[in-house]
Amino acid sequence: MSAIEVAGLTVRLDDKVIVDRVDLDVASGEWVTVIGPNGAGKSTALRAIGGLLPFGGTVRWHGQAVDTMHRRERAKAVAMVLQSPVVPPAMRVFDYVLLGRTPYVPPLGRESAADLAAAEEVLAALDLTPFAGRRLDKISGGERQRVFLARALAQGAGILLLDEPTSALDIGHQQEVLELVDRLRAERGLTVLATMHDLTTAGEYADRMVLLAGGRVVAAGTPGEVLTEDNLAAHYRVKVRIIPGDHGPLVVAVRG
Ligand SMILES: Nc1ncnc2c1ncn2[C@@H]1O[C@H](COP(=O)(O)OP(=O)(O)OP(=O)(O)O)[C@@H](O)[C@H]1O
Numbered sequence: 001m002s003a004i005e006v007a008g009l010t011v012r013l014d015d016k017v018i019v020d021r022v023d024l025d026v027a028s029g030e031w032v033t034v035i036g037p038n039g040a041g042k043s044t045a046l047r048a049i050g051g052l053l054p055f056g057g058t059v060r061w062h063g064q065a066v067d068t069m070h071r072r073e074r075a076k077a078v079a080m081v082l083q084s085p086v087v088p089p090a091m092r093v094f095d096y097v098l099l100g101r102t103p104y105v106p107p108l109g110r111e112s113a114a115d116l117a118a119a120e121e122v123l124a125a126l127d128l129t130p131f132a133g134r135r136l137d138k139i140s141g142g143e144r145q146r147v148f149l150a151r152a153l154a155q156g157a158g159i160l161l162l163d164e165p166t167s168a169l170d171i172g173h174q175q176e177v178l179e180l181v182d183r184l185r186a187e188r189g190l191t192v193l194a195t196m197h198d199l200t201t202a203g204e205y206a207d208r209m210v211l212l213a214g215g216r217v218v219a220a221g222t223p224g225e226v227l228t229e230d231n232l233a234a235h236y237r238v239k240v241r242i243i244p245g246d247h248g249p250l251v252v253a254v255r256g
Helices: 042-049 071-077 093-104 113-125 141-154 171-188 199-205 229-236
Strands: 002-013 016-027 031-035 056-061 078-081 159-163 191-195 208-213 216-221 240-245 248-253
Touching: 002 042, 002 191, 016 042, 016 191, 016 216, 031 042, 031 199, 042 159, 042 191, 071 078, 071 093, 078 141, 093 113, 093 141, 113 141, 141 159, 141 171, 171 191, 171 199, 199 248, 208 229, 216 229, 229 240
Parallel strands: 031 191, 031 208, 078 159, 159 191
Antiparallel strands: 002 016, 002 056, 208 216, 240 248
């Protein structure tokens, strides 16, 4: 069964069509990455799929239409890492990550020992234990980006929507974070829908890719099918060389 089914997804912002009749299916346990040039509509599509924006068409998570689900049900099903989320600046890292457990806390109740343990576990997995007591506005951008991912993972949802989850990370942490998500996918059958700009990295982790341009799907398939010199020249207006790599195509931009 598909974990995410998107049909005819259309999003208008300020009376402009930003996402235009997008169809997309992600199987349970699959990793699909959406790529495309700046302004293609990737973030907008992801936010709509996450139920954060009004849209036309249908979005189903595990068969259930997202617009018919209650907030708590949604948060148990899907966790999102958005670009630059708004955070209370004085909040401590641990308390922020613990917010990921909110859907499991009974009304007027408190987090259980299992909730605290879940937050500690993801902090450790992301090398964040030493930051647990630090304020969110007093850590680096890359550290904060890992904290956002930690909160999403603490949520324990089966579907993870990641909007540029590694844009602020150094190459080591980038690999560490993506490896962790991939390991969780293998261990817990997590389904991943991500957007990414680094095409080589995107191709290394995705089972399938979708190339979005002008709000439309212009190519979809395996990384080898999507990351071609012709596709990238046509939609990014760049000359690239594609070099076969061990885990997918290596994409190198070349001059003139
Ligand atoms: N709230 C808004 N109101 C009007 N237009 C918007 C709004 N948010 C985004 N847009 C426009 O929608 C288009 C798609 O934006 P979106 O952020 O989805 O693109 P993207 O593919 O994620 O881009 P990037 O790679 O730069 O992050 C852009 O032209 C953008 O200017």
